[in-house]
Amino acid sequence: MILNSEDSRPIYIQIAVWLETEILSGHFQSNEKVYSQYQVAEMFTINPATAAKGLTLLVEDEILYKRRGLGMFVTNNAKERILRKRKEQTLKKLVVDLVAEAERLGVSEDELMTMIQTVRGGRGE
Amino acid sequence: MMSFVEMTRGEVIKRQYVYKLKAYKGSYSSLMIIQIIGLLFSFASIISGGGSGIVGFNYELNVYSTDFVVGFTLLWAFITGISIALQHYRYNDFAFVTNRMTSNFSNVLFLLTSALLGGVTATLIGVSFRLLYSLFNTVEIFAVSYTLSDLVIGMSASASYCLCFSAIGYLSGTIIQYHKLFKYLLPIGFIGLLIGFGEDMHPVFSFFFRETSFLLFFVKIVVTSVLCFVLASCISNRMEVRR
Amino acid sequence: MPVIKCKDLTKHYSRKRALDGFSCMIEENKMTGIIGRNGAGKTTLLKILAGFFQENSGDVNVFGENPFNSLNVSANSIMIDQDMTLPTILKLGEIIEEANRFYPNFDRELAFRLLSYFSLDEKTYVTELSKGMRSTFHSIIGLSARCALTIFDEPTLGMDAGVRKDFYRALLKEFIAYPRTVLFSSHHLEEIEDLLEDVLIVHKGRNHLHLSLDEMKTYAIAVQGSKSMMSEWVGEKEVLFTKEIGGSTYTVVKNNLSADEREVLRMLDLTVSAVSATDLFVYLTNESKGGIDDVFRRDDKG
Numbered sequence: 001m002i003l004n005s006e007d008s009r010p011i012y013i014q015i016a017v018w019l020e021t022e023i024l025s026g027h028f029q030s031n032e033k034v035y036s037q038y039q040v041a042e043m044f045t046i047n048p049a050t051a052a053k054g055l056t057l058l059v060e061d062e063i064l065y066k067r068r069g070l071g072m073f074v075t076n077n078a079k080e081r082i083l084r085k086r087k088e089q090t091l092k093k094l095v096v097d098l099v100a101e102a103e104r105l106g107v108s109e110d111e112l113m114t115m116i117q118t119v120r121g122g123r124g125e
Numbered sequence: 126m127m128s129f130v131e132m133t134r135g136e137v138i139k140r141q142y143v144y145k146l147k148a149y150k151g152s153y154s155s156l157m158i159i160q161i162i163g164l165l166f167s168f169a170s171i172i173s174g175g176g177s178g179i180v181g182f183n184y185e186l187n188v189y190s191t192d193f194v195v196g197f198t199l200l201w202a203f204i205t206g207i208s209i210a211l212q213h214y215r216y217n218d219f220a221f222v223t224n225r226m227t228s229n230f231s232n233v234l235f236l237l238t239s240a241l242l243g244g245v246t247a248t249l250i251g252v253s254f255r256l257l258y259s260l261f262n263t264v265e266i267f268a269v270s271y272t273l274s275d276l277v278i279g280m281s282a283s284a285s286y287c288l289c290f291s292a293i294g295y296l297s298g299t300i301i302q303y304h305k306l307f308k309y310l311l312p313i314g315f316i317g318l319l320i321g322f323g324e325d326m327h328p329v330f331s332f333f334f335r336e337t338s339f340l341l342f343f344v345k346i347v348v349t350s351v352l353c354f355v356l357a358s359c360i361s362n363r364m365e366v367r368r
Numbered sequence: 369m370p371v372i373k374c375k376d377l378t379k380h381y382s383r384k385r386a387l388d389g390f391s392c393m394i395e396e397n398k399m400t401g402i403i404g405r406n407g408a409g410k411t412t413l414l415k416i417l418a419g420f421f422q423e424n425s426g427d428v429n430v431f432g433e434n435p436f437n438s439l440n441v442s443a444n445s446i447m448i449d450q451d452m453t454l455p456t457i458l459k460l461g462e463i464i465e466e467a468n469r470f471y472p473n474f475d476r477e478l479a480f481r482l483l484s485y486f487s488l489d490e491k492t493y494v495t496e497l498s499k500g501m502r503s504t505f506h507s508i509i510g511l512s513a514r515c516a517l518t519i520f521d522e523p524t525l526g527m528d529a530g531v532r533k534d535f536y537r538a539l540l541k542e543f544i545a546y547p548r549t550v551l552f553s554s555h556h557l558e559e560i561e562d563l564l565e566d567v568l569i570v571h572k573g574r575n576h577l578h579l580s581l582d583e584m585k586t587y588a589i590a591v592q593g594s595k596s597m598m599s600e601w602v603g604e605k606e607v608l609f610t611k612e613i614g615g616s617t618y619t620v621v622k623n624n625l626s627a628d629e630r631e632v633l634r635m636l637d638l639t640v641s642a643v644s645a646t647d648l649f650v651y652l653t654n655e656s657k658g659g660i661d662d663v664f665r666r667d668d669k670g
Contacts, residue, residue, distance in 0.1 A: 003562070008642030010582040011562060038544050045537055046562040047399055048544055053582070100634065127516040127548045129431070130472050132443045144466050148455035216453040219420065220509075221446075221470040224437045362437070366420035 003044055011046055015054030020063065020082045028074045034064060036071055061085065134227055141218050141231035145209075148217055152205045152239055156198070160250055163197035167254060194254070195283055198247040202287035205239055206294025210357065211302060219366050229358040236291040244284025252276065278339060285346040292353035299357040303364065371396040371517060371549045372417060377426035379412050379573075386412040388573035390426070394551070396516075399543060399563060401581075402553040404570035405653050410553050411449075413570060414521050417551070418447035430517065441517075446471070448510035449521035450503070454494050460505060461490030464512075473514035473546075482508045482538065486531065500526035507535055511542050519551045536563055558646045567645070571653050584645045589623045592616055593638035601636060609651040611661065620651055 007014055019034065028034055035043070040051035055072050058064040063078045075081070102112050208214055209232055218228050301307045372394040379387040386409045394400055404410045415421040416428055419435035419442055428434060435441040454463055460483065468476040483490055486504050488497070497505060507523045524532050540563055543550060554560055557567075567584055569576040579587070588608055591598070598617040609620040620643055625633075633640055643651075656662045 008585065008644065010585050012582060041544055042541065044562070045540055047540075047565045047581075049398070049565045050562070050582070104637075127444075127473055127514050127546055129516060130443050132439060134439060137439060137443070140469055144469070147462070147466070148458060151457050213453065213456075217455055220452045220454050221467060222439070222443045224419075224439045224442055226437070227439065363422070365422060366415070 003046070011044075011050050012053035012057060015040060015044070015046075015051055016057045019054065019058060020086075023063065023074055023078050024082055030074050030076050030078060032074050033070070034072050034074060132222065137222055137224075137227045138231050138234070141223060141227060142234045144218065144221075145231055145235045146238070149205075149209060149214065149235060149239075152201075152208075153242070155204075156201055156239075156243060156246065159197045159201045160194050160246060163194035164250065164254065166193035166197075194250050195247045195286075198243045198283070199286055199290045202240060202243050202290040203294040206236055206291035206296075207298040207301075208294075209235065210295045210298025210361075215298075215302065215361075216366050225362045225364070226358070229354070229361060232295065233354050236295060237288060240287035240291055241284050243287040244282075245280050247283045247287075248276065248280040251279070281343070282339070285343060288350050289346050289353075292350035292357075296353040296357045299360050303360050369396055370394060371431060373427070373429040374413075375427040377413075377416065377428055378424045379409075379416065379421065380424060385573055387416075387423070387426075390570075390573060390575055392568060392575045392578055394549065394566075394568075396549050397547040398565045399550040399552060400566045400568055401557065401560060401564040402551055402568050402570060403555075403557055403649060404576075408570045408653075409573040410570050411521055412573075414447065414449075414519050414551065414553060417517075418445060418519055420447070443471075444515055445517035445519065446510055446513045446515040447519045447521065448506050448523050450506075450525055452506050452509075454506075454509075456493060456495050459491050459493060460488060463494070464490070464509070467509050467513060471513045471515065475512050475514060479508055479512035482511070486534070498526065500528060500531065503527050504531055504535070511538060514542075514546050515548065517549045517551075519553075521553045522555065523552075524554065524556070532559065536560060539563065557649060558644070561645055569649060569652065576652065581645060584648060585642070586623055588620050588643040588648050588651070589625070590618060590620045590641045590643050591633065591638050592618045592641070593636065597636050597638060601632070601638060608648075609654070609659065611659070620647075 003011065003014055019040075022028060022034075034055075037048045037052040037055055040046075040054070041048040044051070055064060059066055059072070061081065062075055063081055064072045065075050066072055098112075107115075215228070215232075218231070297311055301311060370393045372392070374390055374392045377387045377390040378385070388409075390409070390413060402410050402414065412421065416423055417430055417435060419430075419438060422436045430438075430441050431444060433440060435445075455466075458466065461480070464476060464479045464483070468474045468479075480490065483505075486501075486508070488501060488505060488508075494502060494505070503523055503526050507520070510518055510520060510523065524535065527535065536559070539550075543563075552560060552564065561581060564581050566578065566580050568578045577584075591601070593601070593616055595612070595615055595617050598619060602619055602621070605621050607619055607621060611618045630640075650659075
């Protein structure tokens with residue numbers, strides 16, 4: 001596992017995002033134990049405190065919960081939470097950027113829609 | 126946190142002492158070499174038929190022994206003392222566990238050990254030399270008897286002298302370490318003393334070399350050595366580890 | 369519980385003030401990077417903490433006592449740097465055995481395994497090693513000693529890239545398995561960024577900044593845009609670095625913009641990018657705001 005060295009976001013955020021993706025793709029089921037901070041640290045060659053910060057972030061977002069002395073576990077509706085979060089934050093931001101760029105280039109809403117549909121069609125959606 | 130370690134001074138001194146016995150093993154080989162050279166000088170002096178060696182310094186030694194070997198061993202003791210006080214060896218224990226007090230103490234223990242080694246070997250060589258000489262030269266029977274107590278006294282005397290020379294060397298080395306200027310001042314001072322008083326049979330030499338009572342001699346040597354070591358310790362106690 | 373406490377430390381050599389009112393507090397079991405320009409006072413600080421140098425004034429406390437001449441501090445700390453005076457007459461293997469005798473937590477099996485991994489012959493002498501191999505050997509001793517306070521002062525000098533990577537990984541694994549307080553001074557911040565928890569910037573003998581790596585990565589932002597737009601937007605803001613590229617200006621400012629201010633940036637068509645920890649460090653410690661280009665800048669532009 002290598003972290004993207006081009007990514008300028010703090011490491012702990014990258015860890016959180018990576019773990020979310022793992023949960024989304026089904027590697028971890030609800031109430032299953034995830035990696036400990038030390039395991040994450042060794043996997044990515046990072047400081048365990050940084051790894052812990054990433055896990056704590058997910059606890060705050062109610063994607064993980066902590067069981068004292070046992071470790072971190074996936075919450076019941078973690079998947080839904082992650083999807084919602086991604087939609088409301090990540091995707092929304094992309095849309096905002098997309099709209100802004102379109103405006104800058106003078107691309108109309110219809111043109112934009114057509115572009116989106118073409119891409120979706122090309123992917124066989 | 127890694128478990129906090131507590132060590133007594135005694136433990137540290139012991140570990141440093143054992144460490145130095147190994148780390149300074151260069152001094153043992155140089156002792157051998159220097160004694161062999163001394164032996165060769167002794168042989169040479171016999172062949173030339175006279176005991177005329179270096180004036181002044183040699184004469185003093187002849188008071189109790191005619192050996193070049195002992196003289197060279199004393200030189201070795203001085204050099205050993207000065208070496209371990211100088212940078213490279215002095216800071217050896219700072220790579221590990223030490224403080225200045227334990228460092229000095231273990232250095233003294235080491236010098237004591239090496240002085241013993243030097244004294245014993247020098248005396249034994251002297252004795253065996255005389256034995257061998259008498260074996261190969263049946264000319265005269267040695268008029269002087271040599272008992273076991275003479276041997277022990279001889280060894281103790283040599284060892285004591287070695288210790289004293291080591292102590293002076295250690296102090297000199299420490300002074301030089303203290304300030305670079307002393308590297309030049311000290312030798313100049315020594316030579317100045319010698320030149321100024323050499324012929325006068327300097328009182329200092331008489332103090333030691335003319336002492337007839339062995340016990341008193343021993344005490345003088347020990348006190349002088351202790352003074353040197355204590356002074357060196359005091360000077361080095363405030364010194365920083367600079368490489 | 370802070371392991372290290374410094375308050376208003378000063379240390380000067382004949383002509384220079386190496387430390388000029390240095391203060392800091394370092395908590396236990398953290399890996400802290402000590403970074404600074406050449407001559408900033410890093411090595412002086414580390415040598416004082418290790419008990420090799422003595423401060424001229426101020427307080428320094430390691431494990432609750434002044435480290436100079438302290439047996440307790442010496443027994444629980446180890447300083448790894450270029451001129452670790454190890455006996456030249458002992459073989460590498462013998463030195464490891466001696467270190468093992470001194471340090472109760474020393475792991476000699478680990479040391480010998482590391483020795484063979486890095487292709488160092490236990491029967492050679494320190495003087496026969498190249499600079500990089502010597503650094504490797506020193507680091508092996510440092511890692512295996514498992515001292516509660518482990519100080520590395522540029523331990524990777526001369527090490528090739530592969531060895532460096534391995535060393536960092538070994539350090540991390542050891543740190544995870546046997547936590548200890550680590551101070552790591554290096555000129556290659558970008559290489560050790562991921563390993564560090566905190567960073568302490570030493571500048572002109574003082575504690576310039578002491579913060580977590582994450583905070584450092586988000587401390588400043590770089591804004592770029594047309595010259596006129598930029599000068600209008602920057603206004604009175606504190607500029608950490610600025611550079612002109614063609615008709616546009618690249619300026620680095622502190623990252624304390626509100627959401628509204630960020631909107632403004634978008635409106636004005638100014639691009640925002642992150643500032644890496646290494647770049648931030650350089651900008652914070654630069655004498656001039658324009659960097660080396662100032663040397664080549666001539667007033668009369670032809």
